[in-house]
Amino acid sequence: xxxxxxxxxxxxxxxxxxxxxxxxxxxxxxxxxxxxxxxxxxxxxxxxxxxxxxxxxxxxxxxxxxxxxxxxxxxxxxxxxxxxxxxxxxxxxxxxxxxxxxxxxxxxxxxxxxxxxxxxxxxxxxxxxxxxxxxxxxxxxxxxxxxxxxxxxxxxxxxxxxxxxxxxxxxxxxxxxxxxxxxxxxxxxxxxxxxxxxxxxxxxxxxxxxxxxxxxxxxxxxxxxxxxxxxxxxxxxxxxxxxxxxxx
Amino acid sequence: xxxxxxxxxxxxxxxxxxxxxxxxxxxxxxxxxxxxxxxxxxxxxxxxxxxxxxxxxxxxxxxxxxxxxxxxxxxxxxxxxxxxxxxxxxxxxxxxxxxxxxxxxxxxxxxxxxxxxxxxxxxxxxxxxxxxxxxxxxxxxxxxxxxxxxxxxxxxxxxxxxxxxxxxxxxxxxxxxxxxxxxxxxxxxxxxxx
Numbered sequence: 544x545x546x547x548x549x550x551x552x553x554x555x556x557x558x559x560x561x562x563x564x565x566x567x568x569x570x571x572x573x574x575x576x577x578x579x580x581x582x583x584x585x586x587x588x589x590x591x592x593x594x595x596x597x598x599x600x601x602x603x604x605x606x607x608x609x610x611x612x613x614x615x616x617x618x619x620x621x622x623x624x625x626x627x628x629x630x631x632x633x634x635x636x637x638x639x640x641x642x643x644x645x646x647x648x649x650x651x652x653x654x655x656x657x658x659x660x661x662x663x664x665x666x667x668x669x670x671x672x673x674x675x676x677x678x679x680x681x682x683x684x685x686x687x688x689x690x691x692x693x694x695x696x697x698x699x700x701x702x703x704x705x706x707x708x709x710x711x712x713x714x715x716x717x718x719x720x721x722x723x724x725x726x727x728x729x730x731x732x733x734x735x736x737x738x739x740x741x742x743x744x745x746x747x748x749x750x751x752x753x754x755x756x757x758x759x760x761x762x763x764x765x766x767x768x769x770x771x772x773x774x775x776x777x778x779x780x781x782x783x784x785x786x787x788x789x790x791x
Numbered sequence: 792x793x794x795x796x797x798x799x800x801x802x803x804x805x806x807x808x809x810x811x812x813x814x815x816x817x818x819x820x821x822x823x824x825x826x827x828x829x830x831x832x833x834x835x836x837x838x839x840x841x842x843x844x845x846x847x848x849x850x851x852x853x854x855x856x857x858x859x860x861x862x863x864x865x866x867x868x869x870x871x872x873x874x875x876x877x878x879x880x881x882x883x884x885x886x887x888x889x890x891x892x893x894x895x896x897x898x899x900x901x902x903x904x905x906x907x908x909x910x911x912x913x914x915x916x917x918x919x920x921x922x923x924x925x926x927x928x929x930x931x932x933x934x935x936x937x938x939x940x941x942x943x944x945x946x947x948x949x950x951x952x953x954x955x956x957x958x959x960x961x962x963x964x965x966x967x968x969x970x971x972x973x974x975x976x977x978x979x980x981x982x983x984x985x
Contacts, residue, residue: 551969554975555972558943558944560950587976588908589873590979592872592873592877592917593917593922594925595832595880596917596922596926597838597929597944597945598838600830601837601838603847607833607847607850608822608829610851611821611854612825614851678827678830680830680917680918680919680921682919
């Protein structure tokens with residue numbers, strides 16, 4: 544058979560559905576490095592690969608990652624703080640006793656370490672949430688601030704099941720008593736508050752508004768500078784506007 | 792505390808030399824691979840086996856297989872994600888056949904997940920945009936055409952097995968399959984054009 548006759552068989556072949564003699568013919572063409580069939584089958588294999596997205600989205604348990612890494616002899620890096628802090632807390636108690644520090648002081652030290660551990664844990668949970676939004680196959684990504692002279696720049700990621708992630712740079716730390724407030728703006732509707740945040744001293748910011756969101760009904764994500772208690776509606780011009788939908 | 796997450800998040804966005812690091816047996820590379828494709832592999836496998844615990848076992852098998860066979864992968868020209876998904880699909884369909892007492896049909900699944908087959912593909916094949924296009928393209932198919940593609944992709948049925956399952960003549964099933972593949976090629980061909 545010639546390549547023309549095999550043209551409609553490539554996807555059948557990569558899906559495992561090709562009948563004989565077409566299947567053997569394609570194999571023979573591939574075996575002799577036929578350029579037409581090699582390109583055709585590669586293209587078909589790409590279509591077959593993306594069909595995996597037709598599966599409904601689902602999430603494995605968090606333990607699966609640890610299981611897989613443990614099975615190759617590795618501990619997951621960066622997500623195992625609790626045992627470290629537990630050991631540190633125990634060592635602090637022993638050190639306090641050994642050096643004759645009062646029991647009260649030891650208890651304070653343990654409380655401090657526990658607070659540190661809780662803070663680390665919260666930060667890592669936030670990072671996990673951010674990565675989950677980034678990794679979501681259906682996550683919509685929008686850039687903002689491109690081409691402006693001195694703007695905050697960055698990207699907004701919107702996942703219908705998990706929420707909104709904002710990554711920004713060039714966002715100066717808010718003045719004392721002020722905070723940045725994110726807004727989710729429905730198409731044709733009023734802005735809905737989506738959390739307060741501060742930027743880091745270097746102007747970077749990572750803010751997450753967790754929770755389900757109707758992406759198709761959302762027109763834009765914006766950020767304004769507000770009093771640190773937040774506002775029910777924006778009271779200043781937006782510093783960031785990331786339009787999810789083009790204006791009609 | 793703001794800086795640490797940002798650095799990690801931006802690192803996770805980059806591509807880099809993941810395949811090379813897998814070949815050097817860097818466990819952190821496997822962690823990154825899992826963070827990129829673990830959820831997609833789990834979703835695919837769960838759709839096939841319809842049991843979360845079994846799906847997790849098969850996801851683990853999938854990542855170990857990729858880990859153990861990474862040496863056969865072309866780190867410069869290869870596409871890790873599509874290869875991993877092919878392995879995931881094959882693990883799941885193999886399981887389905889073994890537990891369902893079905894024999895493998897003539898097409899040998901092993902030959903669809905050889906790492907050398909996944910070279911010179913689009914670098915950004917598995918993106919949220921592809922996901923949207925696939926879901927939209929599948930939703931547009933008439934129900935019988937969507938069903939035959941799902942039976943082929945998620946259950947690994949041959950066309951004669953589909954005909955039996957659906958109680959339809961084999962010729963009708965073949966017509967549906969060809970029509971569905973033509974529509975998918977038209978809808979997705981541009982998205983995945985090499």
